[in-house]
Amino acid sequence: MFNIDFKYMEELDEYNAEVDELLFTKLYYKYLKFFNPNDKKSLLFKEYIEKFYTLKQNLNYEEIFMEYNNAFFFRNLLKCIISINYLKNNLSIAYSNIIDLGSGVGTASIAIDELYGNFDFKFKLIDKSKKQISLAKDLNKGRANFTFLNKDESIEKILANENNSLILASYYFCEQNDFNLENIRFSSNSLLVIDYEVTINVILEQIPDCEVVRIKFAIKLPNKISLILQQDELKINALYIKR
Ligand SMILES: C[S@@+](CC[C@H](N)C(=O)[O-])C[C@H]1O[C@@H](n2cnc3c(N)ncnc32)[C@H](O)[C@@H]1O
Numbered sequence: 001m002f003n004i005d006f007k008y009m010e011e012l013d014e015y016n017a018e019v020d021e022l023l024f025t026k027l028y029y030k031y032l033k034f035f036n037p038n039d040k041k042s043l044l045f046k047e048y049i050e051k052f053y054t055l056k057q058n059l060n061y062e063e064i065f066m067e068y069n070n071a072f073f074f075r076n077l078l079k080c081i082i083s084i085n086y087l088k089n090n091l092s093i094a095y096s097n098i099i100d101l102g103s104g105v106g107t108a109s110i111a112i113d114e115l116y117g118n119f120d121f122k123f124k125l126i127d128k129s130k131k132q133i134s135l136a137k138d139l140n141k142g143r144a145n146f147t148f149l150n151k152d153e154s155i156e157k158i159l160a161n162e163n164n165s166l167i168l169a170s171y172y173f174c175e176q177n178d179f180n181l182e183n184i185r186f187s188s189n190s191l192l193v194i195d196y197e198v199t200i201n202v203i204l205e206q207i208p209d210c211e212v213v214r215i216k217f218a219i220k221l222p223n224k225i226s227l228i229l230q231q232d233e234l235k236i237n238a239l240y241i242k243r
């Protein structure tokens with residue numbers, strides 16, 4: 001069945017903005033000591049990516065990991081919180097294993113760990129950048145259920161080697177030259193992708209007969225968050241492929 005749930009935030013009466021706002025603000029103050037969103041180089045980097053970024057561009061995170069995180073960690077964290085909270089009733093919690101592919105500092109895992117605090121999830125954060133993994137370890141020191149792997153990994157290998165896991169991919173696919181998701185049909189793994197709209201469209205073309213929930217939100221941010229992120233609106237594109 002091909003089931004696309006395509007909604008804009010204004011239509012979401014079940015959406016609980018207050019929970020997201022409280023959680024995001026709490027995490028913002030918790031993690032602010034790790035980042036400097038106003039760093040000049042990071043602001044320039046952000047402007048560059050927003051204007052000129054093309055898919056499949058290879059960024060060297062050993063060189064720009066700090067600028068990347070200063071510019072995008074909090075915004076991506078909010079996108080993860082909102083989409084995961086929205087999916088909460090859909091997201092199968094039968095998993096105990098969660099794999100965060102291209103984890104960076106663990107943005108998507110942190111959102112799940114916070115939103116599902118009572119569940120016994122084990123997170124594996126995988127990133128090919130040593131610097132990202134090193135910062136991920138520092139940032140998540142208090143999270144005993146997180147393990148870290150510095151490895152260049154592909155979605156194909158994860159699908160072939162893992163079972164009954166939830167695979168998280170927040171802005172992982174946009175950086176891959178090529179990927180093949182056909183096998184997700186025969187896999188017991190679910191996949192949650194948070195990425196650009198164009199990436200989500202490429203993924204959908206590869207999996208025409210899977211059951212999916214698609215998120216395409218355009219949100220006017222509450223004042224407090226808009227001041228933190230220095231923007232009034234937020235676009236969120238995500239896809240959940242449930243097994
Ligand atoms: C755009 S960042 C996203 C970080 C984080 N998930 C987020 O949402 O902010 C992409 C991350 O994926 C990692 N990455 C890209 N390709 C990878 C691969 N083949 N294997 C492991 N990590 C990869 C990069 O090193 C980088 O940290």
